[in-house]
Amino acid sequence: MFLRLTGARHAARPLAACGQCVAAGAGLAANDLFTREDRHVTDKAGPDSAPALPGCTNVVLVRSGIPRVYRCLRQGTAASALVYPVRVDASTAAAFNKQAKALQGVSHPHVASVLESGVADGFPYLISIADAGTLAEQIRSQLRSPADLAVLGRQLAEGLAALHGAGLIHGGLTPGAVVLLPDGRPQLSALTLGLGQHTGHAALNSPSQLYVAPETLRDGTLTASSDLYALGAVLHAAISGKPPLAARMGETAGEHILRVLNEPPARLEVLPDEFAELIALLLEKDPAKRPMSAEVVAAALAALATPTTAPMPPVRPVTAAPTKQAAPATPPLPRPAVMSRATLRSWPTTTAPTPQQKTTPAPQQPAAAPSPPAGPPATGGPTPPAAPPQSGGQGPSPASPPPAAAPAGGASSPAAPPAVAGVKRRNWLLVAASVVVAAAVITTFALVNRKGQTDTPPISGPTPTTASTPALAVKLNPPADHSTYVDLSWTGPSDVNYAVVIAQVGQPADVKLVYKHTKYRVNVVPGIQYCFAVQATDGINKMETDPRPVRDAQCER
Template sequence: MTIDHPLDDLVPLGDGPVATVLAGVAEDGQSAFALKVFPGPLPRRVRGELDRELARLRPLAGRAPLLVPDAVDALPDGRAVLRMALCTQSLTELVGSAGPLDGGDVLALGEAVAVALAALHGAGVVHGGVSPGNVLFGAEGEPLLADAGTVLREAFAGDAGPPGYRAPETLREAVVDERTDLYGLGAMLHFALTGHPPHGEQPSGDPAGYVLRILNEPVPRPARPDVPPELLDLVGALLSADPAGRPIDAAYVADRLATAGTAPVPAAAPPSERALVAVAGAPARPKSSGRIGLLIAVPVMIAVVVAVAVILLRDEPAPLVPPAGPPPAPVPTAAPPAALVLDAPADQGATVELTWHADGAQLQFAVVVAAEGAPSVTRFTGQERTLREPVTPGLKYCFLVQATDGVHTFQSASRPIRGATCNR
């Protein structure tokens, strides 16, 4: 099968270790999809193995938080393509823009990924490369584990993920199994807690020394007195250099994460200043105070972001920023602040200075940046009311700000630069 979607309609989203991710709009013009393009064709043997692997994965998608390709295609030049639902962002992007996550959010995120791994392992599939880059967020903010399976990783060498998230035995002996997936889960949780891999970022000039550090040095315990100690203990066990020292399986980890944090954090821990909403999950779980809670509790904000991407990808003259998504369901609480105003952007050529103001002190903000001919991006700024955004000189842009008080979601009017045409 060869994909017949015009290549000119596809927009680059990013490059991974091997593949390039593009986005497009379905024929109905109302939904978007992602294409993961590999550097070459699939030999018949590999295609057969991939079809069998996907046959085991697809029944799991409705029961576990997994992003499974809808189809295997090829470009006219023969390069292999996986087609799947378009997600809003990755854990790498979320932490990169908003910083390490709160303990309650890490518990919810970790439980979702552990449930996904348990489903994979129960079906006889090894993920083979768990890392923050393949933990994605769906249109309603739900975490999803993507890129499961080893067939394509083996077919395209180099698709095993960054070394900082790979188990010591994988680096030393190329072992890939369920226990290396558990190490990847621990490394992903460590990143969510700290903003960096377990052994720090890889130095640009010393890759061999970095691998030796992973093979020989223990992982430092994250300095997070504000999170449940049992969460830190579990992350430490997952990152054991000895595979036998890791938890027995992913289902056990999911159960541990579901019940972790039921005891109060020690009084000495600093209180969160970003309390927002309760994380979905067990009733005894502490309230979330960070960005995962924001994504789970306020799907309207994410729906608007996805709608922006769909509008930008259409092959027709269209405003850069779309109308708001469907309004949130009525909630019997106080009305949201009356106004959220984005000031006129200050275009400085390579950057744009954005400032905004709104009634209410305890608000969380996100800025939607829409560039002509490119997918929109969202910058979560927490309670900050300013943003300096890098832009391409000469390219048209639209900006809008969204806010939530934990119950309501509302947004500013959009603001253009360089003659862009924007909807609200």
């Protein structure tokens, strides 16, 4: 069952009428992002076409989402056109033009300059200088170091201070709303400009949901303090590669929102204590506990970026400044468990299981006395064949040799289970995934590929080695995003069967069996984030490619 926001007259309350539904864990239909019944919105832009923009030629879509970003030529110079894909009425257009004019008056090195603004054919738009990509694109390939993060944070905080000083609220700050100039300088872009309630900028299932302040998710409040929360979330993503409270596997949009409203984010242990504490303050649930202003945040980050003997400026006013005495180190809080494939026993493996090698016990010194009853006594006979690995890979192997220091017959220390190693990868899943569906597809693969095989019982013998069943080599190419559909293609053997995994934020993953095809077209909702992967099997081996994102999605296999 889907949660549908219909009949909403005020964007100030996207969840006001559905708190009980969210508490029940209901999801949101992806199309709701563009089908809200609002008297201010009369139409939406076409999927790939842009309205006629005055003075712009050679218009090409470069980034879908809200707003859509087009590259164009303006007076012979490359420019970026940001088009908000909703047709607005006269009163909303007047309000947009007022804020756009105020934005044009902001001259700051870390705020994208607006060359022109207006409403073309009913669609609001901004024209700015051409950028060289976004912070979201950079994060996918390279994370920031603590020193670089302090510089980035100071620059963005200074840009926010300039906007707030002009009476503007960004309202949609995400890594995708931070554009990078050719010299690497970051600039704030893609402001809501009062259109958030019409475009779904801060709505459920929108890309900005992962960076929206709790009060905005709760009742639509947009303030300077909510911008500071978004700044903390962006810095968190720039150092860790994921937002503070990324969606978990199988989690609906409603369940995710409940965590954002109630669960504190994990502390960034890679940062120095003062830096981690500053980001934790920015991510406070209560706006009153966040820093007072963007100027204060910029000053604190400047002190972090430039080591000095002077104390870091206080982020919030304090009634007393007691000297911090050295105290015994407090053990860090345990990390929250990550729900990923490595920790789900029922998730099918994506590579052929590696048979446990038969081990020969090392020569041991004869024991002078019987070993204490700490484990099963060692036998002098041949080592029995290793038992098949149990689901989840937990528990010591009976064929594992004891440590060299342990006496013969002593209990051997079990190795750490692979599931723990999976947890330590510190990977979070933005998109939902369906364990049951994936398992069913793997089973279907096996049935399809085993058609025609005889039912000859297997001949008893030693377990085949991995060399006799080479792993499948399949590579998923970067998806081609066309706003309303995405074209997928991949390379791999021609004699195996394939399936496409389609994951949309807040929804269970869908799996499409495509047999031996190596191309597939997926119909998608404009502006919604997706992740894609390809599964393959020859009836014996099976594998899954690394996921590929579109629209700044963050994916984990």
